[in-house]
Amino acid sequence: LSVPSLRADNFSRDLMERLQAGGRKSSLTFAPEAGTQRLRDVINKNLTEDEILTTCANAFSGGWNNVKLYFMLGLPTETDEDVLGIAELVYKVILTWKEQAVNKKRGLRVHVATAYFVPKPHTPFQWEKQITPQEYLRRCHLLKSHFYSKSIEYDYHAPDLSRLEAVFARGDRRLGAVIEEAVKNGARLDGWDEYFDYAKWQDAFRKCGVDADFYTVRGYGEDELLPWDTIDVGVTKKFLKQERKRAYESKITPDCRHGCAGCGAERLLREVTCDA
Structure with a gap:
């Protein structure tokens, strides 16, 4: 152990x-x-x-x-x-x-x-x-x-599984057909190397007319409507944009255990809203 x-x-x-x-x-x-x-x-x-x-x-x-x-x-x-x-x-x-x-x-x-x-x-x-x-x-x-x-x-x-992870992390409803097709092709237990067959997923993307590059090597615009925008996790999009800007400026944001950064998630714990 x-x-x-x-x-x-x-x-x-x-x-x-x-x-x-x-x-x-x-x-x-x-x-x-x-x-x-x-x-x-x-x-x-x-x-x-x-x-x-x-x-x-x-x-x-x-x-x-x-x-x-x-x-x-x-x-x-x-x-x-x-x-x-x-x-x-x-x-x-x-x-x-x-x-x-x-x-x-x-x-x-x-x-x-x-x-x-x-x-x-x-x-x-x-x-x-x-x-x-x-x-x-x-x-x-x-x-x-x-x-x-x-x-x-x-x-x-190996890059293939991480590429699939990126596709499904940022994908939309069109991937439902891809998953169904991959399962029909025999995709099973893909988290285990001995079962993972990337060719089955490539074939599924091709048959469904879905380009995996659209979700992976393409950068998304900050004003683009994202598939997960309808999901409220508490953290505001405004805060994420601010943090992205700080990242490109190499500016550190302290751990929230040491002080609230105003991300917006606090409202899920209390009946208050942070200034994000």
Whole structure:
């Protein structure tokens, strides 16, 4: 068994000691999401490089030699410099292990995983386009080419399932026919690699005359009527537009646990409306 992903800015000595009390040390998982501070600010991660490295130092000095680091590729405004920033951060983690590890006999293992960014409804990035599968794979290979250490194990998510995820995340009623056709084609249990067959979905899109690119690699206009606009989750569209603007300006919005940002969701909890 292993513990789930932990917040790198909240991995305390107390938590580490509690995990150690369980006996066998499994790997620790953290999700920096992006390799550069600029891009972490864009996605409002509220996590600094110092916090990441300090957390890793605490883990290594506590006896851990296995860490997993999760990132996303294709985030809005991402450049090759941001992609290579992942490699730079990973090598800083390795250097931290060399300086802080108390048990070097077993060696270090850093498992790096990258996922394909999927724009989601009701988020500031709901209007963004998803990069093409070809561009995603290019960035994966670019990153892989900069991993030289034997301590690094790198894998990336195959793009087909993430592409489908983007289609259904931002799709409309026309996809009902696509789903029905795919099921007729034998699509089943697509969340499992051994059952997932992207060709069946491609055939379903083709037979139904639906272009998957319309929902994925196409950016949506901020004034465009979106399929999910009829769903009220509390957060206002005005707030999401403001947050998108702040993202492109690399401005951080504090965690709402430390103060209301005026997103509008508070009215679902109380009979009041935030000034959003």
